[in-house]
Amino acid sequence: xxxxxxxxxxxxxxxxxxxxxxxxxxxxxxxxxxxxxxxxxxxxxxxxxxxxxxxxxxxxxxxxxxxxxxxxxxxxxxxxxxxxxxxxxxxxxxxxxxxxxxxxxxxxxxxxxxxxxxxxxxxxxxxxxxxxxxxxxxxxxxxxxxxxxxxxxxxxxxxxxxxxxxxxxxxxxxxxxxxxxxxxxxxxxxxxxxxxxxxxxxxxxxxxxxxxxxxxxxxxxxxxxxxxxxxxxxxxxxxxxxxxxxxxxxxxxxxxxxxxxxxxxxxxxxxxxxxxxxxxxxxxxxxxxxxxxxxxxxxxxxxx
Amino acid sequence: xxxxxxxxxxxxxxxxxxxxxxxxxxxxxxxxxxxxxxxxxxxxxxxxxxxxxxxxxxxxxxxxxxxxxxxxxxxxxxxxxxxxxxxxxxxxxxxxxxxxxxxxxxxxxxxxxxxxxxxxxxxxxxxxxxxxxxxxxxxxxxxxxxxxxxxxxxxxxxxxxxxxxxxxxxxxxxxxxxxxxxxxxxxxxxxxxxxxxxxxxxxxxxxxxxxxxxxxxxxxxxxxxxxxxxxxxxxxxxxx
Numbered sequence: 001x002x003x004x005x006x007x008x009x010x011x012x013x014x015x016x017x018x019x020x021x022x023x024x025x026x027x028x029x030x031x032x033x034x035x036x037x038x039x040x041x042x043x044x045x046x047x048x049x050x051x052x053x054x055x056x057x058x059x060x061x062x063x064x065x066x067x068x069x070x071x072x073x074x075x076x077x078x079x080x081x082x083x084x085x086x087x088x089x090x091x092x093x094x095x096x097x098x099x100x101x102x103x104x105x106x107x108x109x110x111x112x113x114x115x116x117x118x119x120x121x122x123x124x125x126x127x128x129x130x131x132x133x134x135x136x137x138x139x140x141x142x143x144x145x146x147x148x149x150x151x152x153x154x155x156x157x158x159x160x161x162x163x164x165x166x167x168x169x170x171x172x173x174x175x176x177x178x179x180x181x182x183x184x185x186x187x188x189x190x191x192x193x194x195x196x197x198x199x200x201x202x203x204x205x206x207x208x209x210x211x212x213x214x215x216x217x218x219x220x221x222x223x224x225x226x227x228x229x230x231x232x233x234x235x236x237x238x239x240x241x242x243x244x245x246x247x248x249x250x251x252x253x254x255x256x257x258x259x260x261x262x263x264x265x266x267x268x269x270x271x272x273x274x275x276x277x278x279x280x281x282x283x284x285x286x287x288x289x290x291x292x293x294x295x296x297x298x299x300x301x302x303x304x
Numbered sequence: 305x306x307x308x309x310x311x312x313x314x315x316x317x318x319x320x321x322x323x324x325x326x327x328x329x330x331x332x333x334x335x336x337x338x339x340x341x342x343x344x345x346x347x348x349x350x351x352x353x354x355x356x357x358x359x360x361x362x363x364x365x366x367x368x369x370x371x372x373x374x375x376x377x378x379x380x381x382x383x384x385x386x387x388x389x390x391x392x393x394x395x396x397x398x399x400x401x402x403x404x405x406x407x408x409x410x411x412x413x414x415x416x417x418x419x420x421x422x423x424x425x426x427x428x429x430x431x432x433x434x435x436x437x438x439x440x441x442x443x444x445x446x447x448x449x450x451x452x453x454x455x456x457x458x459x460x461x462x463x464x465x466x467x468x469x470x471x472x473x474x475x476x477x478x479x480x481x482x483x484x485x486x487x488x489x490x491x492x493x494x495x496x497x498x499x500x501x502x503x504x505x506x507x508x509x510x511x512x513x514x515x516x517x518x519x520x521x522x523x524x525x526x527x528x529x530x531x532x533x534x535x536x537x538x539x540x541x542x543x544x
Contacts, residue, residue, distance in 0.1 A: 003412045014400065100398075107396035111363050112413050113386035299367045302326070303360075 004114060004122035009129075011100070015092050016130055020137050023085050027141035030078045033071065078145055082138050089134040093127040097202055102209045106303045116297045120290065124198040131194060169257070176264035182272045189279040196286030200226055203289045206296035226289070234281045245273045314377060315340050316460045316491040317362055321371035323515075324357050331357040333515040334371065339460075339491045339508075344483075346502055346523075346534070347495040349512035350542055355495040356393065358512065359462045362493075363390040376459055386414065389458035393465045395445050397437050403448065404433040410452050422455035425481065443474055450478055454485040461492040467501055475501055499535040509534055513542055 101109055101119065109119060162170075204226055208219025315338035324332040331354045339345050347355050360366045361373050364380035375384040397406055403426065410417045423433075429447060437445055450466060463482065467475045475498075483505055486492050496502055509526065511518040518541060519526075523534060530537055 006412075007409060010405075011398070011400075104394045104396050105398055107365070107390075107392040107394055110365055111385050111388070111390050113382050114413075115382045301365060301367075303365060 001114075001118050001122065004112075004118055005125060008096070008122050008126040012092065012096060012126055012130060016089075016133070019085060019088055019134075023081060023137050023141050024144070026078055026081045027144040030074045030145045033074045075145075078141070082141055085134055085138060089130060092130070093198070094201065094205070096127070097123055097205055101297070102205065102215075102303070104303075106301075110297075110301065110303070116294050117290075120199070120202060120293055120297070123202065124195050127198050128191075128194050169261075172261060173264040176261065176268045177271065179268050179272060182268070182275060185272065185275045185279055189275055189282055192279060192282040192286050196282050196289055199286055199289035199293055200230065203293040203296065206293050206300070210296065210300050210302070230285050233284070237281055238277060241277050242274075245270065245277075315374075316376055317493065318374040319358070319371065320374075322358075322361070322368055322373050323370040324354075324361060324366060325369040330515050332361075332368075335512075335515070335517055337510055337517055337520055339493060341459075341489050341491055343507040344486075344492045344494065344505055346499070346506040346509045347493055347512060348497065348499050348509055348534070348538055349495075350497055353513045354515045355512055356464055357515075359390070359464045359493065359495055360392075362460070363388055363392075363462055386416075387459040389414075389453045389456040389461045391450060391453040391461075391463045391466055393468065395442065395449060397445060397449060399436075399438040401437050402433065403431060403435050403437070406437070406448070406452065407433070410455070414456055416457040417452075418455050418457060421485070422451055425451045425455065425485075443470060446470065447474070447477065450481055454481050457487045457490075459487075459490050461486055461490060463492065463494045465496055466494060467496060467498055479505055499538050500533075503534045506534070511538060511541060518542075 099105060101123070110116075201223065204223035205219045207222035207226075208215045208217075211218040317337075317339040319335045319337045322332055322335040323330065335354075335358065347358065349355050357366060361368055362375055362380060364382075364385050373380060376387050378384050380388075401409075407419060407422060410422070411419050426432075426448070429444075429451075431440075431444065431448060437448070440448070453461065453463070461482075466478050466482070470478065479502065482492065482494070494502055494506070503523070506523050508520070508522050510520045526534065526537065532540070
């Protein structure tokens with residue numbers, strides 16, 4: 001398994017490294033473009049009392065209009081690059097499975113002395129890692145692009161208006177809504193959901209590959225059907241379990257501070273139950289999709 | 305599976321009533337055969353006769369529809385894949401890899417891979433460790449693949465059409481590499497329809513047509529008995 005992961009990371013690193021360099025390059029380029037523009041920042045208050053930061057290009061006439069247009073193009077370009085990065089990650093995930101296992105390379109991969117389950121896990125774990133890495137890179141790019149002393153100053157100014165007793169209340173409510181017991185549930189649910197989604201994709205491609213012609217189209221169709229089945233199973237379980245769960249907030253009245261805290265506590269209990277149910281559903285789907293993919297790749301495999 | 309455990313009496317490859325069905329097509333139909341150690345076996349047959357299906361089943365790429373296939377006494381799976389060295393018809397090496405990458409991959413996954421032997425054979429062909437597979441011709445990539453496969457000390461070598469679509473000089477190199485490098489207590493199965501080219505290196509032949517075994521016998525015995533070459537015999541049996 002470690003050897004498979006080593007080669008999978010090596011094969012994907014050469015694809016992700018240029019992608020991340022392009023993302024960072026565009027973010028830095030956008031950042032310098034923004035710095036070069038004569039900014040005008042106005043600080044005011046909107047109708048509900050929130051601080052309103054208004055950013056615009058100073059000056060008048062055709063020059064400033066062109067500048068504003070170019071600025072908006074840089075921002076749109078950056079947004080497109082970031083969205084494109086997520087699309088590229090998705091394409092690489094599909095391509096690594098399709099080309100490396102379902103294509104000619106499959107003749108090598110499926111004759112290595114490893115189990116089909118190990119092949120599936122190596123692909124899924126690697127894709128999961130790169131999914132997180134790509135999301136972090138998107139976040140980093142946005143920070144590079146948007147981080148500005150004036151924005152930081154505005155946020156600080158806004159936060160300083162909240163009195164200390166309100167901070168304590170906010171923290172208490174956050175603890176109620178997200179109790180410590182919910183954290184591991186959410187963490188495992190996040191992993192199960194992502195890995196399960198990958199196994200579902202792999203199952204769909206394995207089904208599509210069993211068809212003689214139009215394998216890609218068949219894979220897309222199989223994915224739609226599998227998603228519908230998962231959705232139906234999930235909604236059935238939720239509709240059965242939800243009425244049985246204690247702590248569903250009802251007749252909510254938020255007239256006092258104690259009622260607000262009680263509500264956050266009830267919401268926390270309720271949501272922890274919901275996440276626990278979601279975890280069970282995600283685990284069921286992940287296990288089901290894994291065994292379906294493993295069965296198809298073991299017994300129905302027919303490389304051309 | 306321990307290698308010593310695999311080295312026991314009995315055939316390296318055995319099929320018992322083996323069938324493989326694709327939809328309405330019976331690619332293999334109740335095939336019975338056995339391949340013994342130390343033999344070079346020609347799996348001969350016209351196109352579409354089931355040769356590749358049989359080899360892919362032995363390599364663990366296909367699951368039988370009925371019957372049984374045993375490799376070193378075991379059903380094909382992760383354990384038998386470590387004992388079988390398989391050369392498919394297709395080039396399975398990733399274009400982006402360097403020769404060094406693929407050597408390391410074989411060394412990491414196959415405990416019987418002889419890195420030094422592979423490097424020596426590559427050196428003789430003037431192929432260097434840092435060469436990218438992308439820059440090589442199809443023929444050179446096929447030679448690299450053959451070298452990798454024959455640098456293993458496997459129990460069973462499965463070579464699917466190793467001389468199909470190559471020039472006569474390359475055929476000579478390929479057959480020389482096979483004969484010069486296989487382990488003597490191992491078995492080699494060579495699938496081909498180019499019988500005349502491989503005839504001289506074979507110990508046994510299996511004629512396969514329409515999913516059935518038409519004939520299975522030692523080459524010398526057949527030549528003496530029929531007074532014909534294997535190529536002539538095959539043409540006579542499967543004349544269109």
